[in-house]
Amino acid sequence: MKRIILATATLLIAAHAVEAREQIKIVGSSTVYPFSSYTAEALGSTTKFKTPVVESTGSGGGMKLFCAGNGMDTPDITNASRRMKAKEFKKCQKNGVKYITEMVVGYDGIAIAQAKSTAALDLTREEMMLAVAAEVPSKDGKSLVANPYHYWNEINAKLPHRKITIYGPPASSGTRDAFEDMILKHITKHMDVYTDLYKADKVKNKQYKKFHKIRQDGVYVPSGENDNLIVQKLAKDTQALGIFGYSYLAENSDSIAAATIEGIAPAPETVQNGSYKLSRSLYFYIKQSHINNVPGMLEYANLFMSEQMIGDEGECADIGLIPLPEEMRANYRSNLKELTRMTPSAFDKKH
């Protein structure tokens, strides 16, 4: 019985102990996580600050925790593999998280890859969309039908007679979000056959505004958050394609090779100059109200934004980050110095 009382007492003490915090807490995207935790480790081992805790919750999960309030039990920084949404910014404002600084650390490319022994493949984003979408335009292009394609040459006669099998991330993953954005939504929002349906009935046919439903007939195989698993599957199933982050491609270049997208292979240069289309920016957001309460936050941010980490020859580039062009790095560094605040107008212009 004494122990129970003791446990309850500890609980109550715990409830009061959260006010002071020595350690930075970071949440957010699993794509930014490797770079963020790498920086955290560098901060911990080269300065007097404690190593920040980095939790990989996914971009959306991170925003939810970050915007929950200003209390010391909420995270100080959230990582994201996409920009903060206007909706999330509003939620932050509503919960009192007024001043937020936005940083971009670099790019992440999505690679579409296959076993190295397989003949090279070049795809367009549209062909990729036609291979994975749940519904595609019919032959006459006037209506939508359930995806009938099972071989690449059915989509485009120039492609090889090769079975379509795609190992990709599951619905919960940030890479999947990015894939849907860059391939499905990007193409379908410009195709009348989808958007006409939306215009006809905006409530019922909302999904057709930017159609991004992936087929579920076994052609697209959701393969878990673990990208290593997809790499292993590709080595065995040489007909298949896999979708995953660029760092896995770089790290496994002995067994897998990238398919080119519109003639361009993923590489740091092609991502930077924008010619490789399947890439996205990686962000982190700083909660300004915590800067004075949690030691080391600015040091962490400065270290993350330093040439040593995200420069062309930086240590994050070594583990798969694609660096920003130099003038953008300088730009964000000056933002960090001045702690530029995000404003609602930031969401007006297209990115």
Next chain:
Amino acid sequence: MNKSAEADIAIHTNNDAKMDTTTMANDLNNNEAGNTTASFMNEHKSPRQRKRERANARFHFYGFAAIALALAFLVFFFVDIIGKALPAFDETEVLATIHYSEAASKNYNKAIDKKMRGVVSRAWLRNLPAYMKAHPELMGSSVELWMLADSRVDQYIKQHDGHGLKSKHKHTVDAMLKDGKIRTVFNTTLFTNGDSKLPEYAGILAASVGTVFTLLITMLVAVPIGVMTAIYLEEFADDNRFTRLVEVNINNLAAIPSILYGLLGLAIFISFFGVPRSSALAGGLTLALMTLPVIIITTRAALRAVPESIREAAYGLGASNLQTAWHHVLPLAMPGILTGSIIGLAQAMGETAPLIIVGMMAYIPEAPTTILDATTVLPAQIYTWSTESMRGYGERTAAGILVLLAVLLSLNALAVKLRNRAQQSW
């Protein structure tokens, strides 16, 4: 068993009960002993009996096949894991000159020759400035010493495919190998370090300490509450509709997917009580919730196994309910209770799902010093490593699994030993 078989047995029992048991034994052994009973049986083998024997042999085979299959999986699993894990217990070191200079105290890369960059572990080098500050007498000297190698060098030396070593470093390493400037030693880093983003520097220390903290809390909360509940339900409570309802609910709780306990833990401990996220306290309490039903059920079973005569003897001497339970029943049931608790805790130790929800699946390289510090646990550490893209983590994942398995097996062995030692026959 169908009707005719029952009749069959009935006939045998009528004929000669002793003979029948002998037949059964023979059936089981599936051989024909040359004694008189067997020869007597042979003369009387009816088709129905042969059928029965065949069915028996078939069942025997199925059972054996099931065990063989399970063993085959187990052997496959162990061979695979051990094969992958063994390389992780070696680490590569390189012999190189280190310059304790003014420049090195500012930029650790300058402490070694340029061609050694990328060969020596960056995580190891990173500690130099702090080390030099602590030892100012070293300033200006140059020493040749064995340093931790980069994980790519390590993978290259271990001849793993896809080591990722750049060709310029490969030349350096090949030359050093020829000069005997590379050696492999027992991997102490694995046991003295916490997590790291550089595989050669990553270890299980922080996760192990975290596991101990978390399990201690689980134990301190779940065992007393669980045992008390079981004693109350078994020894004190009346058998009425309410206690039966409680019992059904406890049995149900034991079968609930563990991730739901994570959600419960998040809602109660973190959101309501304000326990810090990712802390050993949050994780331990959540796991305690999960372990409670297991402990209650096993404790009740252990209490029930104590014969009624012991209780009655105690009552007969005028002992109260409390005295009976505390002085007589509980000590006799102790081995069973301990076994159940240990198995429950072992289960909690291998659990990850609820801990994801309370934030313990994170990059936390430092071992916790209090139960309120952010911490991670072994299974979470294993999972984190398994998702890393760098090759060096593969073998560390397997090594982590091996360590976890070893601990779990010894916990279970302890449970078995306790049970055997205190086995009572009444």
